[in-house]
Amino acid sequence: xxxxxxxxxxxxxxxxxxxxxxxxxxxxxxxxxxxxxxxxxxxxxxxxxxxxxxxxxxxxxxxxxxxxxxxxxxxxxxxxxxxxxxxxxxxxxxxxxxxxxxxxxxxxxxxxxxxxxxxxxxxxxxxxxxxxxxxxxxxxxxxxxxxxxxxxxxxxxxxxxxxxxxxxxxxxxxxxxxxxxxxxxxxxxxxxxxxxxxxxxxxxxx
Numbered sequence: 001x002x003x004x005x006x007x008x009x010x011x012x013x014x015x016x017x018x019x020x021x022x023x024x025x026x027x028x029x030x031x032x033x034x035x036x037x038x039x040x041x042x043x044x045x046x047x048x049x050x051x052x053x054x055x056x057x058x059x060x061x062x063x064x065x066x067x068x069x070x071x072x073x074x075x076x077x078x079x080x081x082x083x084x085x086x087x088x089x090x091x092x093x094x095x096x097x098x099x100x101x102x103x104x105x106x107x108x109x110x111x112x113x114x115x116x117x118x119x120x121x122x123x124x125x126x127x128x129x130x131x132x133x134x135x136x137x138x139x140x141x142x143x144x145x146x147x148x149x150x151x152x153x154x155x156x157x158x159x160x161x162x163x164x165x166x167x168x169x170x171x172x173x174x175x176x177x178x179x180x181x182x183x184x185x186x187x188x189x190x191x192x193x194x195x196x197x198x199x200x201x202x203x204x205x206x
Contacts, residue, residue, distance in 0.1 A: 021078040022181050026058065027151045028106035029072040030090035031144065031158070039077065040085030040176070046127040047087035047174050054087070072105070072151040079110070079181050087176035092160075096169020101143055103136060103158035104175055107151075113179070116156035121177045123161055125170045133159035133175060 028034060036047060038054030045053040058075035092102030108115040123133040135157040140148030144158055161170045 020080050022081070022110050024077050024079050024108065024110040024179070024181070026075045026077075026086065026106065026108050027072045027149075028075075028088065028104075029069055029149060029152075030088070030092075030105070031069050031101070031103040032093040033069065033091045034073065034104070035089040035091055035172075037075070037088040038086070039079070040087050043083060043085040043178055045085050045087055045176065046124070047089050047176060048127075049089050070147040070149060072149045074151065081181045081183050083178055083180045085176055085178050087174065089172065089174050091172050092169060095167055096164065096171075097167065098143075098165050100169075101136065101164045102160045102169055102171075102173070103144060103164075104133075104160060104173070105139060105149065105152055105156055105158050106175075107153050107156050108177070108179055110179065110181060114153065115177060115179050116153050117159050117175075117177075118157045119159070121159055121175050123159065124174050125161060125172065127174065130176075134162050134164065135159055136164060 028037060035049045036051055036054070037058045038047070038051065039056040040047070041053055041055045047053050051057045056077055086108060088104060088106070090104045092100070094100055096102065104117060106117045117133070119132045119135045121133045122130040124130045136142060137144055137158050139152055139154045139156045139158070142158065148154070159175065161173055163169050
């Protein structure tokens with residue numbers, strides 16, 4: 001009986017803890033380099049390469065994909081229910097041209113939800129004027145067609161500013177989006193309820 005009650009207590013506590021922390025996976029890259037990425041201090045943050053605007057900085061550091069941009073980077077973090085801003089700073093190397101466009105590509109996954117890069121993401125080049133990012137091509141199409149990044153959904157778009165295929169291509173752009181983490185999935189809540197019910201029966205029998 002003692003072990004049964006301990007098991008039910010552990011089950012209830014595990015379920016309770018799982019209701020508050022949700023693993024979030026962020027896969028991302030940029031042509032040519034991601035300079036910074038993280039979870040914003042404020043939802044509408046202006047991401048800076050100094051990381052000053054981030055409450056969580058993705059652990060793989062500064063410019064992790066600079067040596068080979070077709071390899072997406074991955075960050076996995078736990079977030080409690082709420083709405084979060086997630087932002088990046090990305091650079092393009094050299095002078096923009098049809099053969100040297102800029103692009104940022106990302107996918108955010110949590111539970112059964114996803115948020116992929118698209119014109120729904122905001123972009124700025126000065127930290128003040130934010131507009132919808134410009135979609136250029138889906139993952140695996142367009143000028144990037146030979147580089148389908150399997151780590152990222154094919155529904156994701158390479159995005160940048162309105163200037164992208166000529167000498168006026170912006171060298172640095174800052175991107176942001178928001179995600180909302182809901183309360184625990186119904187299955188988790190059901191498990192928590194079963195644990196509490198078991199605790200109640202054990203207490204009653206005692």
